[in-house]
Amino acid sequence: MKKIRGTFLSIPVLLLANAPALWKLIDINSLLKTLIIILLALYTLVFMFKSHGRKGSHGKIRRLDSGAFVLGCGVLQSVIQFIIVIVLCFTKLNGWRLLANALCAYAITTLLCLSGIVRIAASARQVKILWYVILLFTWYIPLVNCIVFRKFYKAARSEYYFEQAKLDLDAARKENEICKTKYPILMVHGIFFRDWQVINYWGRVPNELIRNGAEVYYGKQQSANKVSVSATEVAERIKEVIAETGAEKVNIIAHSKGGLDSRYAISHLGMDKYVATLTTINTPHYGCKFVDMLLGKIPESIQGFVDRKYNKLFTALGDKDPSFLDGVYDLTYKNCSELNASTPDSRLVSYRSVMSKMNSIRSAGFPLNIGYLLNKPYGKGNDGLVTVESGLYGENSKMIEHKGKRGISHGDVIDLFRENIKDFDVREFYVDIVKKLKEQGF
Template sequence: MNMKLVRRIVVASVFCCCYTLGQAHASESSLPRVSSAYAQTKYPIVLVHGLTGTSKYFGLLDYWWQIPGDLRANGATVYVANVAAFNSNEQSGEELLKQIGSVLAATGAAKVNLIGHSQGGTTSRYAAAVKPQWVASVTTIGTPHAGTVVADMVNDIVNMTPQALKNLVVDGSSLFGSLVSLFAGNLQSQDPLAALHALTTVGAADFNRRYPSAGLPASCSSQSGAVSEVRSGNTQLLYSWTGNQPFTNFLDVGDSMMLVGSAIIKGAGGGANDGTVSVCSARFGRELGGYGWNHLDGANQLFGLRGLFSADPVVTIRTQANRLKTAGL
């Protein structure tokens, strides 16, 4: 290969990487302010993170990269939940309910719109099932509603691991989860094994049995479930979307893990996926599309790196806020 061409590629790659890292340290206040009412929903929006997540990592890095600021710039009232990084849907859902109660008290609103990424979607479903009068809509992004075979494989490995090593991994995960929640100002108890079980196909099936939803499709071939459901006289609108490309940007360090996850899913006959969750498992309610994203891209991670011509997650969520506004929510 021509060495001049190689040097140009290297220089361009370093420039892109440095630019991205520079953007990572930019505050949301530096984002362009649209000053519109495009995303001004009737009810506040609560963003709910997934496994290993928090509202802001160590006070520096937003889980929902640039998304809350953009929504606020377009008129939305936005809160970012901070539930356990590692716990069951039920325990995380109970903590989410406490935070929703605080949002309602602070704003005087009657309900909220929940938008959950990954396990944040099932956490949101739990809250919607337990307190339907508090939830106007549930939108899930890359959520393993039917579980994921990646979690199945990890669970099998954990079960074969010597107890001493298993305890070390569990304690390390719990420590990490406690630290990130402490930095976010809301220390949470952690249960990595319960979180792992919730993401397995068996755990998801059990959760769906105990907390059924009309939004769940009967099968992959049925494409999507009901677009709304009524719980105790309260109508909730249901939406979902997901990614379908495990590798999207060679500068993103998370993409290599997504390739491994995708191989596991395809090896088990799971078909198209985002590197962690199959498209089939992510279907819920009104399916709004499959994007050229991997699992991390759904929350605009890491630092907004994604495929060159893929949809912008920030715009996608802003558009969803407008959709909720148009629906009177």
């Protein structure tokens, strides 16, 4: 229906694009012709810059819908214009008039498409950077640019429908507050990241949980350090959240090394009386054997160099006393085995673990694709950093099954790349986790 509407609304733009030919073919007063062309030009400007987004949508979603609509009209007009060019060759128009018409049509149609592209670029998250590079070098090449424009159109439409469906779903269940748990949610990040500055470690997940009633806080531990040090910071954060909210306990959702930090805080630092549940996501409970292998082969001088550079960078970003090597060594199989032996689960806390895996090296980019290869000898599957055997912990463990060639990587499971993955909605994955916590009385 929208395509039909777009076809009719863009007819005046198509007429303006063929103004040189119509000026010659239509036998009316020149002044009237000029007036018509001025009106068509004004209409075209309004059409290009008017928001055509769905009523009720807002912000980026509306711009995305509008951009896809205008771009779709431009691509369709390109096809129609190609037919018009062929037809005009059999009319009484001379060569220079045909050339002038072709140039006018090319300019207006390209402007129409670029108008849509600009809105998409300002709103879309699912268009890969590679396609922007391709666009940069092909937008002026007829037919080739149509192929690229169509790629942008399809990506934008797909993202729009996905995000709009998400908004509609949230609106429909808003009153139910399905993520409003008894205790607040504390999200504890993994190694080499910070979770509360500039770029959210958890992507679009926290806002989705909040929209559905959750009370969300962050671990705020340093990006890299020994498990015992990070655990002390997590313990302090737990106390802060309890003091701020007045809650008796928290529900922890921890990713990667954050799961080890949380387990240590619970079992060694007396946090079991303040933690109701711990859900670990792709945590290397039994270590990363490929890390043992790499540390055994990389010279200590290089290890020290990387450690110094990393620590200097993250100190500048706000860490008080980061330690790259201490954090990495605590992920080895040897150190995790020692941690497990000295860190029994508390009977006061409900534990559950979740793990995913990549299905091929193409499931993720660098460095996870390299990690995938390095991990292959050490398990039946891995997420680019952690093997399945290491990530599944305790009796209440769950494997994320993803069909097809892609799978779910260590970054995908925290929405690191903000990508809409077919057959895996990461936001709904976390909504389901928190929803079950609520249903279980936590």
